[in-house]
Amino acid sequence: MLTSTVCAAVSAAGLGIAALTAYRRRFLAATRIAAFSLVPVGLVMTGVVDWIAGLVFKPMVWAGFGVLALSAVLFMIGRVAERHAVKAGGSRKERRAAARRQPAAVAPAASAPSLGAGAATGQPAARAKPKASAPQEDFSDIEAILKKHGI
Incomplete structure (x- = not known):
């Protein structure tokens, strides 16, 4: 009952402000104010306010x-x-x-090129000849990054 009275007073005040705004020839603003001021009365009439009040005041x-x-x-x-x-x-x-579950390395000699040419086989580096058909690529920087991250 108290909530209904408060909502009616708020709506009446809002409609009064809307009337003053309309008197100043600001009809668009007055229309918006009137619309907002009618919301509390509409909520009281639909019973939403009683539901919210019951919700708020129950421990x-x-x-x-x-x-x-x-x-x-x-x-x-x-x-x-x-x-x-x-x-x-x-x-x-x-x-x-x-x-323990990790499998062993598939190709343990895969990082051998980073050790230097021929270091894995024990042959000097001067004897190693690249194939003429396939260009040699240097992956040492990539291998260094992978080693840095423990991969």
């Missing part, structure tokens, strides 16, 4: 909002912890298990 409703907020905070904490665990590689046990 059980606020407890429900508190539980929902706690749930949202716990969800966010879980997401942050999950991202942190993935970024760090999981726990110590998980990292050890992952290291």
